[in-house]
Amino acid sequence: MAEPEVAGKLMPLAEAVKKLIPDGCRLRSGGIAVRKPFAVIYEVMRQRKRDLTFLMSGWTEDADWLIGAGCVDKLEGSYLGLEALGLAHCYRRAIEKGVPRRVLIEEYSNFGMTMRFMAAGMGLPFMPVKSQLGSDLLKVESFRHPKAQVLEDPFGSGEKVALLPACPADVALLHAQRCDADGNAQVWGQLGDDLWGTYAGKKVLLTVEEVVPTRVIRHDPNRTIVPGFRVDAIVATPFGGHPYQVQGYYDTDRAFRRDYAARSTTREGWESWADEWVYGVEGHEEYLKKLGEERLARLRAKPVMSGKVNYGY
Amino acid sequence: MATEAAGVPAPPYKRTELMAICAAREICDGEIAFIGTGLPMLGGMLAKHTHAPNCIMIFESGVVDARPKRTPLSIGDGCLVPGSVMLCGLTEVFGLLMQPGYVDVGYIGGAQIDKFGNLNTTVIGDYRNPKVRLPGSGGANDIGSLAKRTIIMMKQDRLKFVQKVDYVTTPGYLDGPGGRERAGLPRGGPACVISDMGVYRFDPETKEMFLESFHPGLSVDEIRNNVSWDLAVSPKVRATKPPGKRELQVLRTKCDPEGIFLGT
Numbered sequence A: 001m002a003e004p005e006v007a008g009k010l011m012p013l014a015e016a017v018k019k020l021i022p023d024g025c026r027l028r029s030g031g032i033a034v035r036k037p038f039a040v041i042y043e044v045m046r047q048r049k050r051d052l053t054f055l056m057s058g059w060t061e062d063a064d065w066l067i068g069a070g071c072v073d074k075l076e077g078s079y080l081g082l083e084a085l086g087l088a089h090c091y092r093r094a095i096e097k098g099v100p101r102r103v104l105i106e107e108y109s110n111f112g113m114t115m116r117f118m119a120a121g122m123g124l125p126f127m128p129v130k131s132q133l134g135s136d137l138l139k140v141e142s143f144r145h146p147k148a149q150v151l152e153d154p155f156g157s158g159e160k161v162a163l164l165p166a167c168p169a170d171v172a173l174l175h176a177q178r179c180d181a182d183g184n185a186q187v188w189g190q191l192g193d194d195l196w197g198t199y200a201g202k203k204v205l206l207t208v209e210e211v212v213p214t215r216v217i218r219h220d221p222n223r224t225i226v227p228g229f230r231v232d233a234i235v236a237t238p239f240g241g242h243p244y245q246v247q248g249y250y251d252t253d254r255a256f257r258r259d260y261a262a263r264s265t266t267r268e269g270w271e272s273w274a275d276e277w278v279y280g281v282e283g284h285e286e287y288l289k290k291l292g293e294e295r296l297a298r299l300r301a302k303p304v305m306s307g308k309v310n311y312g313y
Numbered sequence B: 001m002a003t004e005a006a007g008v009p010a011p012p013y014k015r016t017e018l019m020a021i022c023a024a025r026e027i028c029d030g031e032i033a034f035i036g037t038g039l040p041m042l043g044g045m046l047a048k049h050t051h052a053p054n055c056i057m058i059f060e061s062g063v064v065d066a067r068p069k070r071t072p073l074s075i076g077d078g079c080l081v082p083g084s085v086m087l088c089g090l091t092e093v094f095g096l097l098m099q100p101g102y103v104d105v106g107y108i109g110g111a112q113i114d115k116f117g118n119l120n121t122t123v124i125g126d127y128r129n130p131k132v133r134l135p136g137s138g139g140a141n142d143i144g145s146l147a148k149r150t151i152i153m154m155k156q157d158r159l160k161f162v163q164k165v166d167y168v169t170t171p172g173y174l175d176g177p178g179g180r181e182r183a184g185l186p187r188g189g190p191a192c193v194i195s196d197m198g199v200y201r202f203d204p205e206t207k208e209m210f211l212e213s214f215h216p217g218l219s220v221d222e223i224r225n226n227v228s229w230d231l232a233v234s235p236k237v238r239a240t241k242p243p244g245k246r247e248l249q250v251l252r253t254k255c256d257p258e259g260i261f262l263g264t
Helices: A015-020 A037-046 A061-068 A089-097 A110-122 A194-199 A213-217 A252-263 A267-279 A284-291 A293-299 B016-027 B039-049 B089-098 B140-146 B179-183 B222-224 B244-256
Strands: A026-028 A052-055 A072-077 A106-107 A128-130 A151-153 A160-165 A169-179 A201-211 A224-226 A233-236 B032-034 B055-059 B107-108 B124-127 B131-135 B151-153 B190-195 B198-202 B210-215 B232-239
Touching: A015 A037, A015 A201, A026 A110, A037 A061, A037 A169, A037 A201, A037 A267, A037 A284, A052 A061, A052 A128, A052 B210, A061 A072, A061 A089, A061 A106, A061 A267, A072 A110, A089 A267, A089 B131, A110 A128, A110 A160, A110 B089, A110 B140, A169 A213, A194 A201, A194 A224, A252 A267, A284 A293, A284 B232, B016 B039, B016 B151, B016 B190, B032 B222, B039 B107, B039 B151, B039 B244, B089 B140, B107 B140, B210 B222, B222 B232
Parallel strands: A026 A052, A026 A169, A052 A072, A072 A106, A169 A201, A201 A233, B032 B055, B032 B107, B107 B151, B151 B190, B210 B232
Antiparallel strands: A128 A160, A151 A160, B124 B131, B190 B198, B198 B210
16 A cells, blocks of 8 residues: 655554564553544554553454454453443453463453553552452452552541552553644543553554644644654544544444354354455555545544633733 | 233333433432433433432543433534533542532442342453453442442342352442441441332341332232342332333333434
8 A cells, every 4th residue: 555655653554563562562542432443453453563561441353353353462451341332252252262372461440441541650559449349350360469559548547449550551552532743742632541541652553533733733732632752653543533522532332243153153254354355455545445534434423513712811 | 002911001101211210310400410321321310300400410531511412322422512500521520529428329230139239241251251342330339339329220030130140240248247347338228229110229227129019010920030048028018100101201212202312
């Protein structure tokens, strides 16, 4: 696929994945059901990455695809399912039958995982929470020991907290609405766990719907969630969150998600789905062509514009 | 309309509709409600359209006081965003609103429950070699640990209402009276279980679940046969109040007109 030569952090998708995501790394996916970095996930599958430790608060198709593709060795997270569409079947096959390979999971709660990301983002070794106490999330360990510890307040209140270890990532993925050429990234709508999850990454691979001139960013700096100097690579991927929604750009492709949920119930069905939508597609541009302009047009968001604020002084 | 085996006419509503309506009735006006995907979402929307216009719906993706104009398919649905009062993230919703105790009521589901309301959404069978691997906690543990009270919504049979859950994903009252306090949980616990067969509450002394009402058309015996422990039954047990005309109409026309969660 012919992609334009660009200087600096802006690069083609295949190059960014090749450079930033080595086999065996700790990779953090993004978004609790919003702005998920699916364009990157597809490319990770196409490049047949191996032995990833995949980190996330709430996974859905992103983890199920990587597990089905045999890219994942371990998971640290809290939820893996297709939400209202049911169970994640690649995950089930991997855990229940070792197909296509065994994976291990160390599990926490959603809040627990974001606090682990927060600890990593802040450069702290652990973070306390008041949930998870008394549950098997604290007691049942998989590959981390200890996965958590209960501590009584050393300042004498008698209160108990669960201490959870920081969850650093070698690479954090973020799919944002827009950024400038430096990678100053702006996000709106729900933030999910993207704020802390992004900062947990030693490196950040940013994909965006649009690269905009810096003045657009500087006109509305409150919307920036990560400054460019924390970003290592930028890839412009319009519809890069498909089949999920990106606020102000497009809605969830419910038909696509339903089709996946139905076909992935068997391994053969999953393979035919992956051949059709991942391995048989050269890159993101071809993926969009395959979806077709008519389908994309149907998904495009109607405008609901914000008001304006006065940044003057 | 289909009739049941005994020749009794089927009621003019679905069990899922009754469950969503029961969920709505648990929210008082002005309360802060933490809402998950599915029937709880319909319950929250219905409450807001009927008896609780001032309740505030919070979603873990980071939405405060959502006013959705269609049925949200997911907690991340874009329709939750326009018209809300605040957008933030999961850490802020759980850390700043839930953990310090500002959330009155939270909804969770489960694959298995025991008599103390402990819930399993992690595995069926042995953890390391499970028969069925389920999604895991997600936010359920946080909601069940930190909301002032929780409402549990799930389907019922003997394999779901069990003596001992295979994995405690979300604590109910753990091993009974004082269990939550001993574990260090700050508050809360299950207030109510809404199944497709009946509505249950918890005894304030023993912390044990008891049957408060059976859904119309079912008997206490049928419900007992679908619980694997010796179920306590309220001396005032009665039939669940059937859906009102307005409740059904709002549910069907405003909350889930496509039947996404109610079924078609």
